[in-house]
Amino acid sequence: MLPTELLSHRQNGETIIPKRLPLDSRNITLANDLIDCFQECVGKRQGELDQILLDFEGDRPDFRIIRGLAHLLKSGFCTFEIVSPLEPIILRQKVFTTSAKLVPSPEATKQTLSNLSILLSQELKREILPQDIQNGLYADLFENRILTQFDTPDAESLIHRYNLSQVQGIFYRATNIKITAHRNVPGEYKLLFRYLKLFQLMAYIEGDADHGFTITIDGPASLFKSSTRYGLAIAKLIPALLHVTKWSLQATLQTRDYYTGASKQGFFSLDSQCNLVSHYSADKTYDSMLEEAFANRWDKLKTDWVLEREVDLIPIPGSVMIPDFRLVHPDGRNYLLEIVGYWRLEYLQKKFYQVRRSDCDNLILAISERLNLEKAGVKLKDTPAKIIWFKDKLSPKAVLEQLDS
Structure with a gap:
């Protein structure tokens, strides 16, 4: 994504309009020229690349576009390494x-x-x-790091990434976001909810898979203290939303007047006809290394239980719960497994609230011993689920023992 100083937005009344680059010959040529600069600098210091980019920019009036494209190439396609005999x-x-x-x-x-x-x-x-x-x-100085690898994109992909980043920047100062995901393939909902879960966004969800969902997200500017990190998390959700076939979005923004600096309100809307292109994979991803490691270790076991990845949507008031795994036995038995390893207070409160409201009698919770459940106000005696405790790694054998019991 782009830093704030490289975002280009204009305001039409109260509506915020981000700048987008058309896929014309001029912009494709500009993108190709920048890509060539990076290709020529493979094996060279970052300082040399920066100087080449500065010379390329010169006194051109479109310098912000050049800097934006270069920033995306650096952050998304380059590998810079410290090359030294020792630390x-x-x-x-x-x-x-x-x-x-x-x-x-x-x-x-x-x-x-x-x-x-x-x-x-x-x-x-x-x-x-x-x-x-x-x-x-x-x-170890930034200017002395070596560009060891450049994953060359094509010019159109780079421009698509630029346009998407300009839109993502809108959400840095959002106070409220409402997403309507219309009736879609259920797998698309799961992918969207998985990213909501991955980025730890505070969302209120209404609806069902047959009719669609309405998702209300509190923006970073609505928190007690404005959080840039939370704003980035919301911005990261947008490429995931693009994988949903039919949707619409409305956002309320907190902006400042360019001349007076006074705070004022703005609005932004987007829908599935926006022609933005996502760079996220539509394949299944894991929310954490903990889940991925558990799945990899499970594959090495000799057991009749089959581990399936996030297959059930459990509707609960105001939200949807997506357990991490489902365990299915050939005799028809099945259990849902949720790994609770994230420490944030709000996450723990929300997670155990979901479990209590899920009305699910085949749920297994694997809980890290490192979590301070008492501080979060969580009482396990009110939790209608089987409990497994773990330290650093969740053992598949411990889960099997719970299943066999």
Whole structure:
């Protein structure tokens, strides 16, 4: 996404309109030229790339567009790495300690680098040249990081990402968002709710899979203290929403007058005909490394129980609960498994509220022992579910034991 200073919006009355780049020959040429700059800089320092981009920008009037496209290329398609024989801070200690024994001079510098190259070559069992030491000495500075990989996009994909980022920036200052997901394929709802869950958004959900859902989300500007992090989480939801076939969105925004700085209200709307393109995969993703690790370990077990990924929507008042897994046995038995490992107070309160209201008699909760349930006001005796405790990793064998019991 784009930082605030690279967002371009205009206001028509109370309606906010983000800037979008048309897919014309001019913009495609501009995108291709920038992509070429990055391709030519693979293996070079970030400082060299920044200078090339600065020269490319020159005094062009469209410099904000250039900076926006370059920012997206850096953050989404580049891999910058610290290239040094040792961690730079350790390397500096060795160089400064060695050089302190000699009188400063160009000859002493050469001698220090030569001595250290021999010493490090022996320690690391590979050839370390004096130039490697000199290059690695301050390799941890941003301008000295090396562009080791560039996943080259095509020009149209880059422009689509730019247009989407401009729209995402609208939601940094949202106070209220209402999404109407009309009747769609149930799998599309699950993908949308999974991202709601992944980004820990505070949402009120009404409806059902047969008629559609209305999702009301509190924006970052409606919190007791405005949260940029929460605003980014809402913005990250938009590419997921694009995978839903039919939907509409209305947002209320808190903006400031350009001339007076006074706070004022703005509005923004979007729907499934917006022609934005998502870069999110429509494939199943895991909400956490904890879930992914559990699923991978389960695959190695020899058991008749089959682990299925997020297949049931459990409607509850004001929300929808999507357990992480379903466990199905050939004899017809099935259980839902929810892994509770996230610590945030609001999350825990909401999670156990959902469990109590779900009216589900085949639910298993795997709860981390590291969570402070008492502080969150959670009382397990009111929880209608089987409980499994775990520390750092959830053991598939512990789940099997609960199933067999």
